[in-house]
Amino acid sequence: MKKNIPEKSIERLSQYRRTLLNFLKNNKVNIYSHELAAAMHITSVQVRRDLMLIGYSGSQSKGYDISDLVSHIAEILDDEKGQNVAVIGVGNMGRAITSYLTGRRPKLNIVALFDIDNEKVNRMISGVYCYHIEKLEEIFKKENIKVAILTVPADASQQMATKLVIAGVKGILNYTPVPLKVSSSVFIAEYDIITSLEKVAYYAKNNNHI
Amino acid sequence: MKKNIPEKSIERLSQYRRTLLNFLKNNKVNIYSHELAAAMHITSVQVRRDLMLIGYSGSQSKGYDISDLVSHIAEILDDEKGQNVAVIGVGNMGRAITSYLTGRRPKLNIVALFDIDNEKVNRMISGVYCYHIEKLEEIFKKENIKVAILTVPADASQQMATKLVIAGVKGILNYTPVPLKVSSSVFIAEYDIITSLEKVAYYAKNNNHI
DNA sequence: GGGTGTGAAGCCGTTCACAGCA
DNA sequence: TGCTGTGAACGGCTTCACACCC
Numbered sequence: 001m002k003k004n005i006p007e008k009s010i011e012r013l014s015q016y017r018r019t020l021l022n023f024l025k026n027n028k029v030n031i032y033s034h035e036l037a038a039a040m041h042i043t044s045v046q047v048r049r050d051l052m053l054i055g056y057s058g059s060q061s062k063g064y065d066i067s068d069l070v071s072h073i074a075e076i077l078d079d080e081k082g083q084n085v086a087v088i089g090v091g092n093m094g095r096a097i098t099s100y101l102t103g104r105r106p107k108l109n110i111v112a113l114f115d116i117d118n119e120k121v122n123r124m125i126s127g128v129y130c131y132h133i134e135k136l137e138e139i140f141k142k143e144n145i146k147v148a149i150l151t152v153p154a155d156a157s158q159q160m161a162t163k164l165v166i167a168g169v170k171g172i173l174n175y176t177p178v179p180l181k182v183s184s185s186v187f188i189a190e191y192d193i194i195t196s197l198e199k200v201a202y203y204a205k206n207n208n209h210i
Numbered sequence: 211m212k213k214n215i216p217e218k219s220i221e222r223l224s225q226y227r228r229t230l231l232n233f234l235k236n237n238k239v240n241i242y243s244h245e246l247a248a249a250m251h252i253t254s255v256q257v258r259r260d261l262m263l264i265g266y267s268g269s270q271s272k273g274y275d276i277s278d279l280v281s282h283i284a285e286i287l288d289d290e291k292g293q294n295v296a297v298i299g300v301g302n303m304g305r306a307i308t309s310y311l312t313g314r315r316p317k318l319n320i321v322a323l324f325d326i327d328n329e330k331v332n333r334m335i336s337g338v339y340c341y342h343i344e345k346l347e348e349i350f351k352k353e354n355i356k357v358a359i360l361t362v363p364a365d366a367s368q369q370m371a372t373k374l375v376i377a378g379v380k381g382i383l384n385y386t387p388v389p390l391k392v393s394s395s396v397f398i399a400e401y402d403i404i405t406s407l408e409k410v411a412y413y414a415k416n417n418n419h420i
Numbered sequence: 421g422g423g424t425g426t427g428a429a430g431c432c433g434t435t436c437a438c439a440g441c442a
Numbered sequence: 443t444g445c446t447g448t449g450a451a452c453g454g455c456t457t458c459a460c461a462c463c464c
Binding site for chain 1: 214215217220221224225228249250251286287289293295301302303305306307309310311314315318356357359379380381382383387389390391395397399401402403404405406407408409410411412413414415417418419
């Protein structure tokens, strides 16, 4: 739609918003780029660049109007009507993510869980109804779900991703250790925990970063 | 220590290893860069670059010797004696990560959990002993822990990070939504779930990637 | 002086294009 | 021909440096 905003900037916008909401809670009204930068441990130029990218301007005397900026960010990140999200795979990780996320972002609602285990299917789990995977396409259509969080065992991962694409998913958050292959029109974010931990362990061991 | 390997390459090395172990399990002995690339959905040049970076050479006729390459990667990623890991914050996420990771990588052992809740302290949880946070420095020294996974509530996050640094941590995997400020000698990987989900939701909504 | 906004430079990781070898 | 290995080009994100304004 609008001009392309780089992935890194989108991530920071999400964090800016949360940081700004905290400032708002403490009754702060305006903020300078260097103040926001300090709260996030980045540079003020980075902040101004990102805001430039989204076409937001401040004033030289007062910096940025916090609540106005929050609305601007919301216009970019949020869907006006909200977006429904499904969690695929109700193991420990799926449940933890579900309960962590529910109620955290008003425009992102986890509306369905999916699993194959009959012990889990057709019950409320962590406050959300769990369907059998057979129902995936049906429920995705009915609830207009475009975003899925994938937390199934590795050997089911690619197969589930394919089902998701058929069901019309547009974005997948992949916590599985399997790199997914899907149509390029589907956005995938890979957050495999083993890889993350091995990376941290590597740098912890070598101190090669700086 | 050795020449600097970029973060992205380290992540891919972790994934190469797992992919290669799968090939080994199927009794494959040699592999071409394009085969490994196909399994990971990346380009063969990328694979060869990464291997060049770690100083590994193949043969033009047979490609790379899988088990030899696995050992080379292990030499880079793993600590010979293994590394001990702690999980800080035993909520749903902390427990899920603990049970997900235990036994998954032979050289990375989760040896301690920490919490403040007396219901959790001094018990085995998900197969690992949970200590009170007061004991953090003591246990970190005793078990030589250099890697921590942070899954505490947001308002405790920075304070815990500071304690971790004092206790001698060298790498933190941060699942908290708070950007951490620590000494630059400590490596931090930020994997905030809200940010990840908001990013995926953004691209799902706009289809601006490609 | 201390802010914002931004062209230009710099840096880093990826990809191109091709040399060299079996 | 089909592979590996690699200098050079490319592209995207970050930082520098500075114009402009209160």
